[in-house]
Amino acid sequence: MEFAKRLDNVTGSAIREIFALLAQPGMISFAGGNPSPDSFPSEDVAKIAETIIRQHGSTVLQYGGTPGIGKLKETVLEMVKKRGIDAAPDEVIITSGSTQGIGLAAKTLVNPGDVILTESPTFIGALQNFLTYQADVKGVAMDDEGMIIEDLEEKIIKYNPKFVYTIPTFQNPTGRTMLLKRRKRMIDVCERCGVLILEDDPYCDLRYSGDPVPTIKSLDTTNTVIYLLSFSKIISPGLRVGAAVADKRVIDKYNIAKQGEDLHTANLSQEIVDAYVHSGKLEGHIKTLCDSYRKQRDAMQKKLEAFPQGITYTKPDGGLFIWACLPKGMDAVKLFKQCTDQGVAFVPGTHFFPEGGNMNTMRLNFSMPSIEQIDKGMDILKSVIEKNI
């Protein structure tokens, strides 16, 4: 049996092994990127679902259009307007989670061998998705203020990339947020060089401290940015609903490419998300989420303060992740095995780098574990690190 070449570079087996371990009973997991299982507005969603199907079964259960249901598209346009983005209905498409919005960028724009630039490190799912379309993914250096624009510009000139993928706010995996001045410079560089930006923004509503920073898309006067919005972190990931907002020509291609993937996003998922946004409960729900995740973040930070010298870590104002760097020479993959033996898991940072390496890094998620689990798990992590120093 001979498979397509496009899958040759995509194995993801290391990650699958990690997630298989998480199923072990009693494992404290800092490895996931999931919302807290207690966070979902189940009662409200149950009522909404029942009402919608009972009243509109003949349309909700029928085939829908590929671009998404009209009223949810309008809702998305209202939501992005609050993020400084003005767009028309033919500049938006509903996607099956922002994962689909990431994949469609590669599917519609990338020929085999084309370069995509990403932050280094970046979201594993995006990396694997880009590899499926045989993109040549190159990492751009970043620091606590986001992507380093000098390195971005150098690599744009060197590689002539198809687009730059960025998660500017509460980045996965680092939790970092790109400063406004960097966002402005990024737009300047990319507009000047005619390079598109894929701005992935699933975490922006999960802010626990500091002031909001404008989206890159809001600084975009020439439709250089494809903006991805997600409902996964504020309502439910299991419903698989997100959206892309971009130049009409890009959205037209997204529509054609999406047809072959799932024809359209499940109508019921779309209807539930739209109704919940308009239920008047979303703002309160986000506040509850933030109050809870803030405490979890603070608990994890507090534990990190007592970690041995030489370990650095990010101090995110929101999102789901803290990124830790161990002293040079330490290997987080080795550490991972020792930790899981003691019932604690995280993701070794090397997997997030387009070019690998960086063995001394790790991603820690604080949204899934309870505060008790954070306290216990971080103590174990600390003791394992101390044994290895």
Add this chain to the structure above:
Amino acid sequence: MEFAKRLDNVTGSAIREIFALLAQPGMISFAGGNPSPDSFPSEDVAKIAETIIRQHGSTVLQYGGTPGIGKLKETVLEMVKKRGIDAAPDEVIITSGSTQGIGLAAKTLVNPGDVILTESPTFIGALQNFLTYQADVKGVAMDDEGMIIEDLEEKIIKYNPKFVYTIPTFQNPTGRTMLLKRRKRMIDVCERCGVLILEDDPYCDLRYSGDPVPTIKSLDTTNTVIYLLSFSKIISPGLRVGAAVADKRVIDKYNIAKQGEDLHTANLSQEIVDAYVHSGKLEGHIKTLCDSYRKQRDAMQKKLEAFPQGITYTKPDGGLFIWACLPKGMDAVKLFKQCTDQGVAFVPGTHFFPEGGNMNTMRLNFSMPSIEQIDKGMDILKSVIEKNI
């Protein structure tokens, strides 16, 4: 803005123009492939949805696994067992409709330029999906008994295709069913030549007359067949749930390729489908559907009997479509314009042929229109044809 080459051959604009026309008020449409809007079990689905979300919100609204929820996979295995197919849990994946199962075949198996063989004519969605992966799609001749095996064998030898795509039962667009002896010969030829078969079987439960014919997959002793099952025609297409059953190596690749499309099919859609299958109501629901569609098929057939001589048409035992051939020299695209002016739409058959041509053919859907609409619309179609003969 420069897009990927893979989309160059996929425009689908003719089809989109047709479907735009359908939105006109009062249009009688024989063009769609939709279930009847009155056919959905809305009350039951509403209750199921509410109960599931209320009781299992923390898992249903959370991220799920790419292969699909375990119990729905088991349910699929029970269903295909009744179709003569024995498979293990790691030989099945839940897809977002069988559209995704079709696209994933090309995504996982086809390198640009590879040949895929299909019935000629075949499903437009499959054609466009294959073109997205830069497949070279070649049509195999068919008659009322299905694909002509001599032509299939000749083209397998000539083109060394990656796989053969077939809808053997109540085919879209022709309504034809491949005879058992042809199915056996097809398996023989493909096994001997080492060519996979993609068996798309969304209509098999919609049988109104005649005896069931075994699935090709049930004749498959060497895992040559990728079998696609869909819940769209028996429960709801809007939920977007189907499944693929195949060799574990194929399913493993499907899993990797699906991750980048939507991560997983919406959990709620999967849960609803699983609960409805086990509600004890599916058999009765399918019977109701069949009783209704049988009457609609018969009404359309009856009208066709009075059409001018020289027009031939299929007499399907099930499914959603009748295929009509006008006398040579007549052009169904021209006819289409005259018909829509009078409020009746169909799909000109040329769009279903990998190599185009066949201008004198048309696809007529009988599941969407009511019997009144069928009677009125077919009279209009007849008068327009008579004017053009």
